Amino acid sequence: MLLNVSYNNKKIKNTIDEEVGKPFSWKERIQSGGIGSSKLIITEASIQIHNLLILDNNRNICNIEMRPKGILVGFRSLLESYVLVIPYYKLSLYKGKAEEYSIYRDNYFIKIEAKTKDKATHQFMNKVMKAKAKATPTRLEDL
Numbered sequence: 213m214l215l216n217v218s219y220n221n222k223k224i225k226n227t228i229d230e231e232v233g234k235p236f237s238w239k240e241r242i243q244s245g246g247i248g249s250s251k252l253i254i255t256e257a258s259i260q261i262h263n264l265l266i267l268d269n270n271r272n273i274c275n276i277e278m279r280p281k282g283i284l285v286g287f288r289s290l291l292e293s294y295v296l297v298i299p300y301y302k303l304s305l306y307k308g309k310a311e312e313y314s315i316y317r318d319n320y321f322i323k324i325e326a327k328t329k330d331k332a333t334h335q336f337m338n339k340v341m342k343a344k345a346k347a348t349p350t351r352l353e354d355l
């Protein structure tokens with residue numbers, strides 16, 4: 213789900229918390245070695261996101277924040293901040309071309325640049341995949 217988070221709206225905050233969980237505590241953030249990505253360059257996006265990104269002439273960048281039950285992909289357009297809320301059970305992450313990751317949720321997607329020399333991006337994406345694997349039940353009894 214794509215949400216405008218520019219303004220402090222309790223209803224939107226509660227919706228995000230229900231979908232992907234509350235933010236990690238400081239202790240959990242330090243123990244996990246960080247929960248946020250660096251700036252990621254957007255190479256392609258679904259039509260809904262693309263229509264927001266073309267409104268200004270700035271470079272299209274995003275960042276990813278990990279939550280207990282999913283991730284938040286945040287980006288800006290004009291003076292507004294948007295977030296794509298993706299629970300782990302709806303997250304599809306692909307390493308496409310040698311220098312690109314694709315992040316999907318239903319009919320939304322964002323493709324980000326990941327050069328081979330950019331070790332931090334690759335390590336962060338591995339961390340996301342491990343968190344998704346840990347959060348996804350493997351047996352019917354776990355549901």
